[in-house]
Amino acid sequence: MTAIEIQDLAVRFGRRRALDAITADFGTGVHGLLGPNGAGKSTLIRVLATLTAPSGGSVRLLGHPPAGADLRPLRREIGYLPQEFGWYPRFTAREFVEHFGWLKEVPAAELMPAVDRALRRVGLGDRADEKLKRLSGGMRRRVGIAQAIVNDPGLLLLDEPTAGLDPEQQDEFRELLRELGRDRCVVLATHLMSDAKACDQVLVLDAGRPVFRGTPAELADGGDLADGYRAVLGASRAGAA
Numbered sequence: 001m002t003a004i005e006i007q008d009l010a011v012r013f014g015r016r017r018a019l020d021a022i023t024a025d026f027g028t029g030v031h032g033l034l035g036p037n038g039a040g041k042s043t044l045i046r047v048l049a050t051l052t053a054p055s056g057g058s059v060r061l062l063g064h065p066p067a068g069a070d071l072r073p074l075r076r077e078i079g080y081l082p083q084e085f086g087w088y089p090r091f092t093a094r095e096f097v098e099h100f101g102w103l104k105e106v107p108a109a110e111l112m113p114a115v116d117r118a119l120r121r122v123g124l125g126d127r128a129d130e131k132l133k134r135l136s137g138g139m140r141r142r143v144g145i146a147q148a149i150v151n152d153p154g155l156l157l158l159d160e161p162t163a164g165l166d167p168e169q170q171d172e173f174r175e176l177l178r179e180l181g182r183d184r185c186v187v188l189a190t191h192l193m194s195d196a197k198a199c200d201q202v203l204v205l206d207a208g209r210p211v212f213r214g215t216p217a218e219l220a221d222g223g224d225l226a227d228g229y230r231a232v233l234g235a236s237r238a239g240a241a
């Protein structure tokens with residue numbers, strides 16, 4: 001199934017165009033959003049999370065109507081890790097993930113097994129009863145990923161998921177990413193070429209517009225991925241000048 005169908009999407013904040021002329025489909029697999037600061041990556045993720053309304057165009061998610069009056073059934077199927085998320089220092093990791101599972105309306109009988117499974121998947125099975133204030137920044141990030149997957153979402157949205165993880169944790173996370181992308185649509189915003197390499201497809205945005213869509217190998221174009229990325233940005237800016 002096509003998880004995301006975006007047609008001529010535009011998002012404006014006052015006179016600023018955060019996104020413009022985005023048309024793209026995303027299916028099962030891991031899709032990376034790349035682009036410099038302010039390119040519109042977080043805005044696109046927030047539109048997909050149903051938190052920012054499009055100013056123009058349409059977005060159809062998981063086969064639900066584009067602008068359904070009741071977003072709850074769709075939101076139950078979405079997992080979202082924001083760039084920065086609030087956390088309650090006195091909650092344990094398990095309580096925190098349980099809270100999000102409850103918000104996502106995971107059925108009561110399935111909730112605790114789902115919480116434990118999500119914590120195990122991010123490698124925190126043995127730290128479940130630790131208070132969040134006692135965990136490192138990287139571990140709290142992993143708790144954030146656990147809350148995003150607790151409802152086994154069909155659409156998983158991750159904004160800079162590897163920020164704050166050490167290199168070993170980043171490698172483990174990319175392994176998890178590949179596993180999660182096997183049977184669902186995962187979209188992640190990232191600045192890291194090493195994250196982009198782990199994606200099936202990448203979409204490069206610049207100043208709110210799409211400037212490249214393809215596989216990481218196509219972006220690298222036989223060379224280094226970072227060079228390919230700089231080349232598509234340079235070409236789009238030369239064209240716009």
Ligand SMILES: Nc1ncnc2c1ncn2[C@@H]1O[C@H](COP(=O)(O)OP(=O)(O)OP(=O)(O)O)[C@@H](O)[C@H]1O
Binds near residue numbers: 013016035036038
């Ligand atoms: N709520 C808002 N109100 C006004 N402008 C906004 C708002 N959210 C985003 N913008 C603007 O929209 C543009 C895109 O921002 P966005 O955060 O989506 O970019 P980004 O690619 O995620 O950047 P970064 O890599 O720095 O996280 C920027 O110019 C930003 O200032």
